[in-house]
Amino acid sequence: DADVTQTPRNRITKTGKRIMLECSQTKGHDRMYWYRQDPGLGLQLIYYSFDVKDINKGEISDGYSVSRQAQAKFSLSLESAIPNQTALYFCATSDLGANEQFFGPGTRLTVL
Amino acid sequence: GQQLNQSPQSMFIQEGEDVSMNCTSSSIFNTWLWYKQDPGEGPVLLIALYKAGELTSNGRLTAQFGITRKDSFLNISASIPSDVGIYFCAGQNSGAGSYQLTFGKGTKLSVIP
Numbered sequence: 001d002a003d004v005t006q007t008p009r010n011r012i013t014k015t016g017k018r019i020m021l022e023c024s025q026t027k028g029h030d031r032m033y034w035y036r037q038d039p040g041l042g043l044q045l046i047y048y049s050f051d052v053k054d055i056n057k058g059e060i061s062d063g064y065s066v067s068r069q070a071q072a073k074f075s076l077s078l079e080s081a082i083p084n085q086t087a088l089y090f091c092a093t094s095d096l097g098a099n100e101q102f103f104g105p106g107t108r109l110t111v112l
Numbered sequence: 113g114q115q116l117n118q119s120p121q122s123m124f125i126q127e128g129e130d131v132s133m134n135c136t137s138s139s140i141f142n143t144w145l146w147y148k149q150d151p152g153e154g155p156v157l158l159i160a161l162y163k164a165g166e167l168t169s170n171g172r173l174t175a176q177f178g179i180t181r182k183d184s185f186l187n188i189s190a191s192i193p194s195d196v197g198i199y200f201c202a203g204q205n206s207g208a209g210s211y212q213l214t215f216g217k218g219t220k221l222s223v224i225p
Contacts, residue, residue: 004154031211042116042200043155044216057210060139090154099143099162099204101213103154111132 003027004104006091007012012110013081021076021107023091030096032074034058034066037088047090049074081111118201123190124225133183133219140210141203143196144177144184145213150196159198165187193224 002026013019014075023032031050035043045058047066055066056089063085078085088108092101114150125131135144143162147155149198160168161184167177174187184203188195200222202213 026172040217042118042217043202044215045212048212049113092154099206099211099213100145100157100160101202103147103156106152 004091004093004102006089006104006107008107009105010108012112014112015082017107017111019081019109021089021091021109023074023104025078025091025093025097025104027093027102028071029093029102030071031094032068033092033101034064034090035077035103036060037090037092038065039054040076043090046076053078078109078111081109083111085109086111116214116216118180118202119218121217122222124219124224127191127193129191130135131188131191131195131221133221134173134183135146135201135203136183137183137203137214139205140181141205141214142181143204143205144175145184145202146173146175146184147200147202149200149218151197152187153199158216188221191221193223193225196221196223 004045007022033048034046037043045065049068067075088106090106091104117139146158146222159175164181166177172189177217198218201216
């Protein structure tokens, strides 16, 4: 089984809809991250969490919110989706004190 | 904010050729990471570098942490078709109190059989 899983893998939604992307990990890592990837661009950090009670904004947090329900679960919400939020979304984890991040398989989101 | 310039943006090479790509930063990093992303998948960590001047290999891949701490390069020797994908560098300066990674925009590698 994969260490970092994301659901759904693909999602098509309409402008104005609220959607949630979920991430689960079995690596036992404290730190979790949400990134967005657009074609031809690197990964941009949306939010990150260093433990269950810690949530921090990344470079592009506007229009997004997150919830860290447990050490193993970190969800990303789009309260009112807009077309320019069409992108690939990746969840990642890292261990306390370690710099390496491990990525999930991604969610392809299309907002019509 | 920190900026990473990764080059080249894309490359087409013949199978068996060696490949070189690099990243330069406007500021110092104390960790460099290299990832590969296959189509439809998440990035997979290839090599991690922690010390200026460090040279690390992983099979046919070799990466170096530049002495100035502002650059890193990745070499792939004797390329094969499964090397196709997008390679990303990422830098981190945890000494600044942040564990965020800054990513380059990627090098898209195509291998012609």
